Amino acid sequence: GIQVEQSPPDLILQEGANSTLRCNFSDSVNNLQWFHQNPWGQLINLFYIPSGTKQNGRLSATTVATERYSLLYISSSQTTDSGVYFCAVYTGGFKTIFGAGTRLFVKA
Amino acid sequence: DAMVIQNPRYQVTQFGKPVTLSCSQTLNHNVMYWYQQKSSQAPKLLFHYYDKDFNNEADTPDNFQSRRPNTSFCFLDIRSPGLGDAAMYLCATSSLGDTQYFGPGTRLTVL
Numbered sequence: 001g002i003q004v005e006q007s008p009p010d011l012i013l014q015e016g017a018n019s020t021l022r023c024n025f026s027d028s029v030n031n032l033q034w035f036h037q038n039p040w041g042q043l044i045n046l047f048y049i050p051s052g053t054k055q056n057g058r059l060s061a062t063t064v065a066t067e068r069y070s071l072l073y074i075s076s077s078q079t080t081d082s083g084v085y086f087c088a089v090y091t092g093g094f095k096t097i098f099g100a101g102t103r104l105f106v107k108a
Numbered sequence: 109d110a111m112v113i114q115n116p117r118y119q120v121t122q123f124g125k126p127v128t129l130s131c132s133q134t135l136n137h138n139v140m141y142w143y144q145q146k147s148s149q150a151p152k153l154l155f156h157y158y159d160k161d162f163n164n165e166a167d168t169p170d171n172f173q174s175r176r177p178n179t180s181f182c183f184l185d186i187r188s189p190g191l192g193d194a195a196m197y198l199c200a201t202s203s204l205g206d207t208q209y210f211g212p213g214t215r216l217t218v219l
Contacts, residue, residue, distance in 0.1 A: 031205065041213045043198065045209065086150060088208075096153050097153075099150060100149075
């Protein structure tokens with residue numbers, strides 16, 4: 001089956017720093033979504049991005065479907081950005097596969 | 109606000125005692141999903157409903173069942189919980205092929 005790899009697995013930032021999270025996938029996918037899981041376990045939608053680039057405030061994402069990767073950019077990080085960032089890919093037939101996540105900690 | 113609601117937020121059960129988790133949505137989405145997430149792991153899809161059509165993932169244990177009595181509600185039944193079933197259970201909804209929206213989850217403890 002399709003493999004989804006996220007890097008880095010862990011990331012510690014000083015508040016105000018920028019970062020790039022990566023998601024690689026091993027086969028063609030129908031869609032891709034980025035989530036932030038907060039400390040209470042809620043998965044928050046960030047981007048639904050099968051291809052192209054989207055921006056929302058300090059966050060932006062780019063998916064290059066032909067090269068099978070997606071990037072999530074966080075600029076001017078804040079302590080509230082801490083948590084786990086997941087990418088999830090959707091293959092045919094509703095199959096949804098999550099990457100292992102990137103655990104981010106932003107220090108004040 | 110339209111949303112996905114899960115009840116209860118925390119559930120404690122005893123080994124082998126059946127338990128039911130609830131999910132409701134006001135988004136009128138035709139697809140509802142149940143995921144299991146164990147500590148420090150990624151969510152893992154258990155099954156989904158597309159309208160009334162049920163699809164079980166191949167590796168979902170028989171101990172897990174689901175019911176969807178109408179568009180708004182979906183239930184996860186664990187017939188005989190074991191210690192290994194302690195996890196966060198996440199419900200999500202979507203329109204066909206579109207963004208998935210997650211509820212806050214139910215954290216299940218098995219004693």
